Amino acid sequence: MATKKYTVTLPEELAEEIRAEVGSGGFSRYVAQAIERQRERDHLHEFVGWWEGEHGEVTDAELAAAEAERLSLQRQHAERKARSVPQRKAG
Incomplete structure (x- = not known):
């Protein structure tokens, strides 16, 4: 995917906290992923509004x-994941 540099204004404290967590090289990726998640939420909110209207x-x-x-599926997933991890032998 092509990228382009943009200038955005963020609260300094927030930006520095993020940079400290992800490092300077991960900052743009973090921001891009945050924007993608917000867009997904916006689309879901729009869908729910339509659904409720119908x-x-x-x-x-x-x-x-x-x-x-959701919780049941999450538990099932965790259980299957735990079973798929090889057990360590006690030494």
Whole structure:
């Protein structure tokens, strides 16, 4: 992907905290990934607005069911990942 240099203004303290965490070489990548994540959130928010316009608001019960399913899938993934890691032999 082609890149182009832009000038942006950020709060100095925030920028320096990020630079300290990712190093000077990772700063642009970090900012680009943050922008991509925000765009994904914006698109999801737009989709949810459309969905609710078509089907009515998402209820608390539906949100709770979706969260329970997400947590279940997350647990299944963690369990499978743990099983796939070779166990160390006690020496």
